Amino acid sequence: MILGAGIAGMTTALEMTRLGYSCTILEAQTSAGGRVRTIRSGDVVDEIDSMQTCQFDVDDDLYFNAGPSRIAQHHEFLLGYCRDFGVELETFTNDNRGAWLHSPNAFGGQPQVARRLIADTRGGIAELLSTAISQNALDGELTATDKANILAMLQQYGDLDINNNYAATPRAGFPGQENVGSRQRGELLSPRQLQQIVTDFFWEFRLSFSQGFDQQPTMLQPVGGMDRVARAFEAQVVNNIVYQAVVTEIRKTENGARVVYADRFGTPTTMDADYCVVTIPAPVLATIANNFSAAHQAEVAGFQYSSAVRIAFQSPRFWEQDHNIYGGISWTDQDITQIWYPNYGFHRTNGIIIGAYIFDGPSGAAFTGLGPQQRIDTTLAQASNVHAQMTGLAMHGISIAWSKVPFQMGGWGTSDASVLLAADDNIFFAGEHLSLLQGWQEGAIQSAYFAIDGVVDRDVNASLLG
Ligand SMILES: Cc1cc2nc3c(=O)[nH]c(=O)nc-3n(C[C@H](O)[C@H](O)[C@H](O)COP(=O)(O)OP(=O)(O)OC[C@H]3O[C@@H](n4cnc5c(N)ncnc54)[C@H](O)[C@@H]3O)c2cc1C
Incomplete structure (x- = not known):
């Protein structure tokens, strides 16, 4: 039994079915996909x-x-x-x-075109570092060959002139199209000083946002x-999903788990299973009656989004x-x-x-x-x-x-998960918030794999012991 038909729940159902398990997903809404x-x-x-x-x-x-x-x-x-x-x-x-x-x-509240600020930032950094190298400030770290190679690289990196100064560069763009009909592209824009650009954190963060591993x-x-993704997953597991099934209670039982949900008519309905994988987001899960361990309950209740x-x-x-x-x-x-x-x-x-x-x-x-x-x-x-x-x-x-x-x-989850990474008896937890890629669908998938591994390990151990 899987609670929630978001990407985590649907991945769990898809892969566990492939492994030969029989799965039902209880989903509160009329369609699958959750946040997608x-x-x-x-x-x-x-x-x-x-x-x-x-x-x-x-x-x-x-x-x-x-x-x-x-x-x-x-x-x-x-x-x-x-x-x-x-x-x-x-x-x-x-x-x-x-x-x-x-x-x-x-800049007087005037928006700045990114290419200009990026060119000026690179130019400013390249010029500063070139100056430091040329003034022998880094001789402790660099050989003469290193210095020559790095100076050559910095000229390209910052579009420096022959004297290693950052003057102005076409990389920053041109003021406009005022030279229509001539063969001139116009004056180069005068460079902004690096000191002027980095006046506050705003520029520092925004200029490097797409350097992040997940944003490159x-x-x-x-x-x-994006719902094309949700619909494609849903098509794979549609026969496993009970829609408009709002889970109201989750209980560990002696041999598995018991869930109570309100069906599409609002009628309380009980379902038992050997295992339950809960992918319901923590702020919602915190409102659902359960008999989880005190540690699991505490982590659910405190999870920040x-x-x-x-x-x-x-x-x-x-x-x-x-x-x-x-x-x-x-x-x-x-x-x-x-x-x-x-x-x-x-x-x-x-x-x-x-x-x-x-x-x-x-x-x-x-x-x-x-x-x-x-x-x-x-x-x-x-x-x-x-x-x-x-x-x-x-x-x-x-x-x-x-x-x-x-x-x-x-x-999306912003707390570090710890307790919820371990099952509470036969109840396992998944969802993007429990992954290393919080706030990403990939994280939801990885969390599902982690929970599936847990269920399969449990079964393997039980059969070895049995
Ligand atoms: C603004 C925003 C931007 C994002 N940007 C990106 C992005 O660019 N790229 C990317 O990959 N990811 C992005 N994400 C993250 C991505 O949406 C999630 O990581 C992923 O969709 C989470 O999947 P999930 O299955 O863990 O949870 P969910 O999608 O939340 O699925 C949980 C399911 O549980 C169901 N449920 C809840 N309560 C109950 C109940 N009581 N009974 C039964 N069912 C219940 C819900 O209806 C839902 O279907 C973004 C998210 C947001 C909000």
């Missing part, structure tokens, strides 16, 4: 205190991945299932040099929406037409944190722009506390400081605050 949700015209977003209906035009391109959106190139298990299940993939752009970085506290190019996304919030709008593609931004992410040091441009459907009339993606922290909590219309108003006000066109062009706003979504009650 793609919102299209007419879809409803339920939160514990509000309900929104998506007003996007009916169009295959106009979808909003409210949860997972990107897949790292080395998330090999998820990618393997995508290959096996025929889920078509395309490129997801994290790092677009034409997207913008914006802080109200820097090439990133991928399913064509047509991110308060992720996303807000999407339908809009004419002004970012492409006016600013040559094709996919990727702009960052702002306001609560809304990120603006995402669609990575597909270029040059079509409308697109879905994510006006705010807040991972966690005070901004996440603040936005979670707002009602849907307040979130839209606040997002438009802040996003307009980056793109003035957001006011007027962005419409049909729809938001999701994961801490308020029934059966989820959080974005």
Whole structure:
């Protein structure tokens, strides 16, 4: 018996069936996938205190991945299932040099094109290090050959001039297209000083975001929406799933586990099994009656989750037409944190722009506390400081605050798991929160493998002993 038909639960059912086990998944909702949700015209977003209906035009391109959106190139298990299940993939752009970085506290509040800041940062670092080497400050560490090689590399790295100075570089781009009709590209932009760029943490973090192992190019996304992944998994295990089965009680028994759930008519129903794999997110699990050990109960109750919030709008593609931004992410040091441009459907009339993606922290909590219309108003006000066109062009706003979504009650686990990694008698635990890749579907899959190993080991040991 498996509780929850998210990626962890469905992986468990799929692989345990392949191993010869007979499995049933109890799933509270009318479809599988859990957090893997793609919102299209007419879809409803339920939160514990509000309900929104998506007003996007009916169009295959106009979808909003409210949860997972990107897949790292080395998330090999998820990618393997995508290959096996025929889920078509395309490129997801994290790092677009034409997207913008914006802080109200820097450069007069004017958004900066990423390529310029990146070129200036590399140039500034390369010049500083070259100076240190040329002034023999690193002679203790470097031989004469090392120094020559590194100076040559730094010239390329930072686009330094012949004297190892960072002057100006075409890498930073040009001011505009003012030289139409001539053979000149215009003046080079004057470089920003490194000291000016690193005035606060905002730039440091944003400039290196896509260096992270799970965020490096090439990133991928399913064509047509992330729920293609959920639907593909669901097709494999659909006969194992009991939908609209809301688990209300989980008990260890002498030889296995007993679960009580409300069926689709609300009737309490009991199910017994040799093993139970619980993939219900911890904030929900904490509200379900159980007889887990005190240590398991304590870890479930204390498990922290991110308060992720996303807000999407339908809009004419002004970012492409006016600013040559094709996919990727702009960052702002306001609560809304990120603006995402669609990575597909270029040059079509409308697109879905994510006006705010807040991972966690005070901004996440603040936005979670707002009602849907307040979130839209606040997002438009802040996003307009980056793109003035957001006011007027962005419409049909729809938001999701994961801490308020029934059966989820959080974005992703942020605590370190320990007790829940061990079974409580015949009850095993899985879900992204118990993996080393929290907040990733790959983590949900890995957690399922870990639980399956536990069940199989238990059976092998029992048969050896028996
Ligand atoms: C905003 C956001 C962005 C993300 N971005 C990415 C990304 O870019 N790439 C990526 O790979 N991952 C991303 N993730 C993470 C990814 O969505 C999760 O890691 C993964 O989907 C979790 O799967 P799961 O099976 O562990 O949990 P869930 O998907 O939460 O599944 C749990 C299931 O349990 C069910 N359930 C709950 N309570 C009960 C009950 N009482 N009775 C019966 N069933 C119940 C739920 O309905 C649900 O179906 C993101 C998540 C969020 C929220």
